[in-house]
Amino acid sequence: MQGIGSSSTASVGTSVQNNLCESEKNVGTSVHSKSEKEREISLKNLTISDNASIEKGTSVHDKIASEEKLLEDVNVIDPEKITESLENLVLGAEDEHTEKEETLKQALDEWEKSGNSWGEENESQDFGNEVKSKGKKKEEKEEPKERVPKGRRYVVSQLQEARLIAVSTSPNKEDEWPLFMEIPWNVLVEINNEDATDACVGDDIYITKFQLRTDKFRTLNENTWFYQGNINWQATATEVEMVGIQEYRMKTGFVVETRKRGKDGKTGSIRVIAFGMERTSVLYKRQCVEVDWDNLKKGMFIDVALAPIEEGWLIGPNYILPPGCNFRLGTEVLARSNSKIATAAGTFEGEWRWTAASGIPRVFPITQQYTMEEIHLAETLIAAALIVASEEEETSRMETTYVGPLTRVSEENRRNFTIMFASAEKKFIKKVTEIWSKDSNISAQTSYRSKAFAQGHVNEVRKLESQDNKIRIEVEITLVVNQGKFDHQDDFESMLEGSSVILRVREGAGGFRMQAETFGYHLPSIVCERDTPQAEIVKSLLGRSGTIDRVDESELDNLDLNMECVRQLNDKQRHTLVHWLNPGVGRVHFTQAPPGTGKTKIAATCIAAALRVEPESAVLASAMSNLPVTKLVIESARAEVAVDMVAFFSGSARVRYGEQIGQLEEYLLEAKLRGEEYKQSLEKSEAREVEEYLKVVRPQPRHAREKAVGEILMRIDFHRVAFATTFMSAAITGAHRQTTHLILDETTQIPFCTVMHLVCHMPALKSVLLTGDKRQLAVHLAELEEVIQRGFGLESIVEQVEECTRVTTTTLERCYRAHPAIVDCFDFASYRQHGERVIAAVTAEERxxxxxxxxxxxxxxxxxxxxxxxxxxxxxxxxxxxxxxxxxxxxxxxxxxxxxxxxxxxxxxxxxxxxxxxxxxxxxxxxxxxxxxxxxxxxxxxxxxxxxxxxxxxxxxxxxxxxxxxxxxxxxxxxxxxxxxxxx
Structure with missing residues (x-):
């Protein structure tokens, strides 16, 4: 999408944008930039002898593009799109990557050693051979003798209807071999290799002879390499020496989308996901054996054959590309060391007892009737859904990347700039306004392979009048040069002089990848096998039967809590407190709290009382967003919590909610690090980290590394009361190993998967308090794929609580906030019909x-x-x-x-x-x-x-x-x- 600018207000630039093709909608995106070099692969007058030696030919060469050209119906790409930046989009910036929890490693080991491991000959392996090798089992074949192939190694990049497309593993090698090669099916039939015709994406193919095309596609460039979902090829293989079939295993996933084509509306392809994949993948009918193809619907379970892919390769929606490949669409995801790709699929042969009203299987909520085997499968499918959610978030950021020069707001202003997006597609513009929202953090790079030289944020987003039938969005931003061991000032000065730069919004706060690993490696099931209070809490949240610890409310009097905050509680609030203080074998308590009934006050009182009864307790109080967290801190301070408290807030939160967070100054991370006593306990690298944090947290809060420094603090001086959002809490790795009590406020807004992820990483946990109002707005999922919005565990934890008999409950009734007439209104509208009530606790004169x-x-x-x-x-x-x-x-x-x-x-x-x-x-x-x-x-x-x-x-x-x-x-x-x- 070509950016449109005016001389006074905007910059001319480019961005990544969805280009919907007639045959494969949503398959890819395009990027183009005037400032980048256009790379061509030219192969002329090439002949290949029997031994594949080259007699004539031309070499790969670069040329500077004299003018950017957008071909009709052809996706255009950026020649250097995403190398290092993709790494940051997989699980966050590399410098923020930390070790996984010990329990997660244990789960990973068990997963790799399970009956579905790569080397074992089990039922799933046989099924995989059925998919790829027409039902012949490996043990029935003779072991092939190991030999070194003489042909050039290619890897299957894409499956098409009548051919395979193979890609060179050395895309930048200066010789006459083409980058993309067509492998006709008849060529595979002719070679002496039984598995050859079963070749799928990711398999090796060794080619000895090929014939160059004679049309315009003999030479490919960024404009012509990809057309309507298919990769174009430069040559056709005429002799294949050998095909190396990858080992794979089956994993149950589900259909994310079915894509219709033609006037008859028949299914042309499906998009699938399974845990282990980095992203969803498009499969065609040929890859789906014994599947009722035309009756497939989104949400249906399907068994997916997963094969490994080499680290560093780029994974597209229906193709893969080697490291360093200059041709790409822009939404490819970087393969990690244990990444898998979907190569084929088969019918889900298992039995699943739960379906939605539409007849599509659902895995959430998890009811008491689920067996542990069914929970195990549910974990796998929830993990897959979380990958879909993560992909949606990541690709949206990549699609809206801006490439081009910036316009300075004024000549004397070296920090503020404007850029412009323009498109005729309202769907794309809507995505731009969602991603480039006010206060979003951004970074600037000179190329996709370079480190960011500047960071900043979005100041304002303005919608301008349409021009040339294109909707225009102007974004005002602030950028400052990065400080550190590398000098980026030259890059910044070059940007000021008008050089093209790459701007993208930095990673959001979904945390879906972390949660996917928790479920995909079956951490909830593993925790359930332990004999600890944490295990009983997880069992309670999974609807498992077990001991229900009944509590006599008179026990609260026996505790002799001479605290003002306790004396102020009404009877329902005291009911919550007494259950919180008596965890038994492991407690989960839910407080249903309509507006103004004092749920934040009771949460703060619970913190103070827990520390009074058990001084060695450690409490984490959290919520999905920052404002409820600030209220928890304020109420806890009023409750006179007897220990030093700490609150963690991201740089964006400090800017957006500066007034509210400013009231908490003595409890912020910054205040805890000012003392000299910490310096002796720090390693040199940690001391530098803390020093840099203290230097930027006030003038440039967005540059402050709260998570990394918070982890340092909790290691050297563990604070027994901590406050943070759920995402921040999960990101401070290892900070909550000693946490015994967990409070989650506004739980209607917190997904089940998020709560379970937190709980599974708190081995000392013994009591959980959930507060919220099930009659208020639930988790906002409208921006995610429709198929995962319901039935895959991304819904509110409150929906799961209703299925859990071991979760004790209190319902608060007295509203201290609103005028009695208003209380009567929402009592009648939202609560009375559910057998609940809300009673005004203040008089009309007081409001x-x-x-x-x-x-x-x-x-x-x-x-x-x-x-x-x-x-x-x-x-x-x-x-x-x-x-x-x-x-x-x-x-x-x-x-x-x-x-x-x-x-x-x-x-x-x-x-x-x-x-x-x-x-x-x-x-x-x-x-x-x-x-x-x-x-x-x-x-x-x-x-x-x-x-x-x-x-x-x-x-x-x-x-x-x-x-x-x-x-x-x-x-x-x-x-x-x-x-x-x-x-x-």
């Missing part, structure tokens, strides 16, 4: 902010106002979100009335575009009122809330509420019907 403001309310003394707004929808030109101008006008009028009386206002919108438009309008009137979407306002509160609700109602539509019934009976229709104003 009179809106009722005493001088505003005429429709119902006297009731701070709830419903305003009908009739208007038209307008769709965001860069996404599929909506906005209503009439709504925006109403909110501006409301803010002008309310803000002078009480500035404690928040506006919450159900549509992102509506929120953006209102935010822009408020800036014009110098209003300080914050605007959020429902997701972004999670775990926050405000005194006056203006909620933009949305409803599309046409005549004849069945009404679902009394208000809508009344409106419908009067013949009214509203695109955006209502604002609800309430005061808490």
């Amino acid at each position: 009179a902010g809106l009722t005493n403001s001088g505003i005429h309310l429709p119902v006297n003394g009731i701070p709830v106002v419903l305003i009908d707004v009739e208007g038209q929808n307008i769709q965001d030109p860069t996404s599929f979100s909506l906005e209503c101008p009439e709504q925006t006008e109403v909110v501006l009028r409301l803010i002008k009335i309310l803000e002078p009386r009480d500035p404690n206002i928040v506006i919450i919108c159900l549509y992102t575009y509506q929120a953006e438009i209102i935010r822009q309008s408020l800036r014009k009137i110098d209003s300080r009122v914050a605007v959020h979407t429902c997701d972004s306002f999670q775990a926050q509160e405000q005194r006056i809330v203006i909620l933009v609700t949305t409803r599309t109602l046409t005549k004849g539509t069945r009404a679902t509420s009394d208000f809508i019934k009344d409106a419908a009976s009067n013949g009214s229709t509203f695109a955006f019907p209502a604002w609800i104003i309430c005061s808490c």
Whole structure:
């Protein structure tokens, strides 16, 4: 996608973008850049003798591209796309890679030694031969004599309908052998090798003779090597000496997507995943033996044949490429030392008893009826789903990589720049705005093989008017030169002078790869076999039966906890505390907490009480996002926790939530490292790490390595109370080996797989407290592949808790936050129908902010106002979100009335575009009122809330509420019907 720039505001650049082909949609992406060298492989007048010696030929050569050319319907690629940068996209930056947990290593060893190991002749190996060798078992064949092949070694790169495409293992070798070679099926039949026709991607092929093409594809370049999902070839092999079939083993995975082709809509290919793969892979009918091909559906289980791939190779969706290959699409993933690729697939022969309403198998939630064998398989499939989630996150960052020069905001400004993305595809622009969001961390490189010379962040994202039928997005960024042992100033100066650079958003905070390994190596099952409280906790969360430790609430009085925070608890809150303090054989306790019922307060009290009862206890308090973590720290400080506490926050969090985190100064990692006593305990490298952290954490918080330095602190001075997000907690390797108590707040937002990952890496754990509200928003999965959004363990842990009989539960009822009228509203709407209740614990006089403001309310003394707004929808030109101008006008009028009386206002919108438009309008009137979407306002509160609700109602539509019934009976229709104003 060619970047479009203006002379004053934007840079001309390029980016990676999906190019949907007619035959294979979503197979690849393209990159191109004016500043890069175009590499051609020219093979002319070449003949090969019987012994494969070369009589005539030309060599591989480079030429500088005089002009970038985009061919119609052909994907264009960047000649040096992704080498080192791909390593950072697999599991994070290399300098942040740390050792895995000892238990994970043990699990890996057991996995490699299991009955499915490469060398064993077992049932799965026989099945694999059935896939690749027409059912002949290896033990029935004579052992071939080892011989050294004389032909040139190629590796099968891609399977096509009528041929194999093989790629040279030495792509940059200066000789006349082509890079890509066609291997017709008839050539494989003619050689003396029974397995030759079973060759798949990754297998070796030794070629002795070939015939060059006579058309334009004899010479390939970045524009022509790949077309509509297929690799083009430069020559055809006419004689193959030998085919080396890789050993493989079967692994159960599932179908991620089925792709239809032709007018009849028949399945042309499928995309599959299994644990062990780095990414999903496209398979064709020829590779799927005895599979009911035309009836395959996404989500169906399938047995996948996995073969090893050499470290350093690049894995595409339906092909592989050797290290150093200059031709690539841009979304390839780097193979690691133990990576596998899918070569074939067969029908899942096992029995699975659980299906969704659609008839597709589901593995989550895990019920009491699951056998351990079924849990074992469920772990494998959850791991596969996590790889799909990780791939989605990684490829999105690669597809939106920017290549080109930057435009300085002003001549005197050496830090701030603008870049521009432009495309006619709304789907791509939507992805750009999601990846290049405000405060996202970015890095700059001179090439894909060089280290980053600068780092920075996104300041602002602006949507500009379309030009030439292309949607334009301008991104304002800040970049500063990297400091360290390498001098990057020259690269930075070159960028300032207009040289092309490569910008990409750095890795996000999903942590899916780490979690995939926990499940893929069956760590939950392994922990279950131990005789520890941690094992009982894992069993409880997996729905296993066992001892349920009943607790008498009078035991709390026997503990003689003379603490003010304990005395303030109501009876339901005390019920939570007494279970927390009595772990028995291993405790998981869930506190169902509607809004304002004091779940954060009870969590803080639990921390203080645990340290009072057992001074040697160690507590980790965590949540999915940063704001709930800050509230946990504040409440714990009020509860007078008797030990030194530490809180970990990423650099991005320090910038985004600087005001809230600034209140916690004495508990931050920075404060713990200021003392001189630590220096004597540090290694030289650690001392340098700490010194660098302290130097940048305030002026440049995004450059501070919180995880690495946090690990150092917890090793030399273990803090018995720690606070961090779930991702940060998991990333500080080994920091929680001594943790005995775990508190997870806002658990409706935390996936089951994340909780299980944390618990499995805490060997000393004996008590877990989960707090949250199952009636509130669950985990946001809309951006992930549809197939993994339900039934694969990425849903909320709360859904699993409902299947676990050993998890004890408390339901809080008293709301201390809202006006009684508002409590009655959400009690009726969300809780009463589930047999729960929420009772106002404060009087109307204590929540009179809106009722005493001088505003005429429709119902006297009731701070709830419903305003009908009739208007038209307008769709965001860069996404599929909506906005209503009439709504925006109403909110501006409301803010002008309310803000002078009480500035404690928040506006919450159900549509992102509506929120953006209102935010822009408020800036014009110098209003300080914050605007959020429902997701972004999670775990926050405000005194006056203006909620933009949305409803599309046409005549004849069945009404679902009394208000809508009344409106419908009067013949009214509203695109955006209502604002609800309430005061808490």
